[in-house]
Amino acid sequence: MLGGNEFILVIASGFTSAWLISNGWTICGAIMFLACISKLRELRGQKKVDVGEDFHVIIIGSGVSGICMGRKLNEIGVKYTILEKSTDLGGTWHDNFYPGVACDVPSHLYSFSDFMNPTWSRAFSKGKEIHQYLKRAASSFGVYPNVVFNKRVESCTWNQKTCKWTVQTTDGTQYIANFIVTGSGGLHVPRLPNFKGQETFKGPAFHTALWDATFQPKGKRIAVIGTGASAVQAVPGVVELGAAELKVFQRTPAWVPPRLDYEYPEYVKTMFKLFPITNSIHRWFFFWRSELRFRLVFTEDAWITKKLSGWIHGQVKSHYRHVIKNKELREKLIPNFSMGCKRITPSDTFLQAFNEDHVHLITDKIEEITETGIKTSDGVEHEVDAIIFATGFDLQKSARPFTQIGVDGKDMSETWGDTPGAYLGIVHQQNPNYFMLLGPGTGLGHNSIIYMIECQANYTIDAIKKFVKSGARSMAVKDSVTTDYLDWCQENMKGKVFANNNACVGWYRNDRGINWTLWPLDLVTYWWMTLKCNLEDYSLRY
Ligand SMILES: Cc1cc2nc3c(=O)[nH]c(=O)nc-3n(C[C@H](O)[C@H](O)[C@H](O)COP(=O)(O)OP(=O)(O)OC[C@H]3O[C@@H](n4cnc5c(N)ncnc54)[C@H](O)[C@@H]3O)c2cc1C
Ligand SMILES: NC(=O)c1ccc[n+]([C@@H]2O[C@H](COP(=O)([O-])OP(=O)(O)OC[C@H]3O[C@@H](n4cnc5c(N)ncnc54)[C@H](OP(=O)(O)O)[C@@H]3O)[C@@H](O)[C@H]2O)c1
Numbered sequence: 001m002l003g004g005n006e007f008i009l010v011i012a013s014g015f016t017s018a019w020l021i022s023n024g025w026t027i028c029g030a031i032m033f034l035a036c037i038s039k040l041r042e043l044r045g046q047k048k049v050d051v052g053e054d055f056h057v058i059i060i061g062s063g064v065s066g067i068c069m070g071r072k073l074n075e076i077g078v079k080y081t082i083l084e085k086s087t088d089l090g091g092t093w094h095d096n097f098y099p100g101v102a103c104d105v106p107s108h109l110y111s112f113s114d115f116m117n118p119t120w121s122r123a124f125s126k127g128k129e130i131h132q133y134l135k136r137a138a139s140s141f142g143v144y145p146n147v148v149f150n151k152r153v154e155s156c157t158w159n160q161k162t163c164k165w166t167v168q169t170t171d172g173t174q175y176i177a178n179f180i181v182t183g184s185g186g187l188h189v190p191r192l193p194n195f196k197g198q199e200t201f202k203g204p205a206f207h208t209a210l211w212d213a214t215f216q217p218k219g220k221r222i223a224v225i226g227t228g229a230s231a232v233q234a235v236p237g238v239v240e241l242g243a244a245e246l247k248v249f250q251r252t253p254a255w256v257p258p259r260l261d262y263e264y265p266e267y268v269k270t271m272f273k274l275f276p277i278t279n280s281i282h283r284w285f286f287f288w289r290s291e292l293r294f295r296l297v298f299t300e301d302a303w304i305t306k307k308l309s310g311w312i313h314g315q316v317k318s319h320y321r322h323v324i325k326n327k328e329l330r331e332k333l334i335p336n337f338s339m340g341c342k343r344i345t346p347s348d349t350f351l352q353a354f355n356e357d358h359v360h361l362i363t364d365k366i367e368e369i370t371e372t373g374i375k376t377s378d379g380v381e382h383e384v385d386a387i388i389f390a391t392g393f394d395l396q397k398s399a400r401p402f403t404q405i406g407v408d409g410k411d412m413s414e415t416w417g418d419t420p421g422a423y424l425g426i427v428h429q430q431n432p433n434y435f436m437l438l439g440p441g442t443g444l445g446h447n448s449i450i451y452m453i454e455c456q457a458n459y460t461i462d463a464i465k466k467f468v469k470s471g472a473r474s475m476a477v478k479d480s481v482t483t484d485y486l487d488w489c490q491e492n493m494k495g496k497v498f499a500n501n502n503a504c505v506g507w508y509r510n511d512r513g514i515n516w517t518l519w520p521l522d523l524v525t526y527w528w529m530t531l532k533c534n535l536e537d538y539s540l541r542y
Helices: 004-022 026-044 064-076 127-140 229-240 266-274 276-298 303-323 327-333 412-416 449-470 479-493 523-529
Strands: 057-060 080-083 153-159 164-169 174-177 179-182 205-207 221-225 245-249 359-362 366-369 373-376 381-383 386-389 403-405 434-436 474-477 538-541
Touching: 004 026, 004 276, 026 276, 057 064, 057 164, 057 174, 064 080, 064 127, 064 449, 164 179, 179 449, 221 229, 221 373, 229 245, 245 373, 266 276, 276 303, 276 523, 303 327, 327 359, 403 412, 434 449, 449 474, 449 523
Parallel strands: 057 080, 057 179, 153 403, 179 434, 205 386, 221 245, 221 386, 245 359
Antiparallel strands: 153 164, 164 174, 366 373, 373 381, 474 538
């Protein structure tokens, strides 16, 4: 049903957009008007669907995706169970609690679009605050009672006769589902390197996503391996906790522009609470700024964007010059590839940490890990008390966290090979009645992934509604639809900085240099393409 507050907000926004247009703010007004229409459509769509008693959906994972999907199924009155391998919900924000963990997209944008949080404490909130927000959202959406914790899904198998899925968990429980929606995440399988002698190290050694809660950095000599987004946050985090010495082992530098974090004053939070429209406008500002940034920094096929991008790179380099006075050190920290080729990792404290006498950057290749430290190619043995692996995630494994047997009887791992792909990143022809949230090709380097997940959940709801109405028993996207779509994606990768196979390595691309992880365009295009599920794209079985 239409929430009273939401309805008033939409009507108020409608009047504001009319006022903006009539006062010459045509573009702002038009954007606001389109958003009102979209919201109204969304609210209108929240009618219960009569699916019958037996209809059941299994959602896998209780991170942002699982919570979002659970909420939407509640709204249309469809029964579901969320299977979660952990002891708590939150996914990324439950697993990652290394010092300094925070979002790098403004919190007001990294939130559910219709469950905003007027009281975010700062522009880029810490992991704990995000985790609490997600738990609050799950409570408010009525998702909690449907989550079963400590249930790791081992396999999903399609039964062509019954047109249902059998979901098997590692403890031997079986669930039967008409539909499966996966929200098992893209960055959740930690990738540990395999250095010679790694197992001989005597001190604590762990991955950032498997942080040892009992570990006290104070007074210790610590090594951090890696300089990606996790390291950029963990390095200043560990310094703040009083490490005696910190050695950061860098293989490739990352672009670290200033994050410009700030606290929200109480009066601003009160204003957001009393006048939610101000909170929405604040969020929209971040949204459109990110979309603009995509055009300026990530798109390099037009002379104007090349020029602007060159200027932005110059500004960021001058920031490095301003922060790091030692030229030799600075040059080691500046990447030789364009921003956006890998994830940009903004920070106000990472580069600054290297100005401390007890923080050192090591760029010599790691040869071996010994009982007491790390040996590098220059023959030096760096003695440390603890090693933190900030070495990222295995994207290939993250994309297939369980065995998945579809129509052809083959595991999806085999079908996908090294290039997972799906129509809109959501559906695959071998898997009828199976929808993926944050599936292949839907990651972002420039905006909030929560918005992508919301688009995917809305599409899934539209698909379920149309499927039920059609009276079909199964729906599978057509082969040709997926193939054409994936070709279109690769075509649209051209001219984007993250498509460049030679410039840098990183998790965006597979070993052959194909970027299968990112959505190649802006979010508005994705929103438009996922607005409706077109049943003509599907083969239906009755
Ligand atoms: C440290 C870190 C910081 C990040 N910061 C940002 C950011 O600032 N902005 C941004 O846009 N994105 C960020 N991301 C990406 C982040 O992963 C997404 O924003 C988002 O949290 C993904 O939500 P999800 O629910 O799809 O996946 P996840 O949060 O990964 O949740 C997946 C859930 O599925 C469960 N699961 C997995 N496999 C199984 C199984 N076999 N059986 C049962 N349950 C299973 C997991 O336990 C987990 O709870 C960050 C990622 C990391 C690692
Ligand atoms: N909100 C946030 O700010 C935030 C925080 C954390 C994570 N994230 C998300 O999670 C993603 C992953 O981030 P991440 O930092 O965990 O991983 P990552 O970006 O993949 O970085 C891993 C780092 O470890 C290095 N590395 C890996 N194996 C190594 C080896 N064998 N020897 C030496 N160095 C090695 C990599 O070097 P190379 O570059 O040379 O490979 C890289 O510097 C991010 O891109 C982002 O999407 C976001």
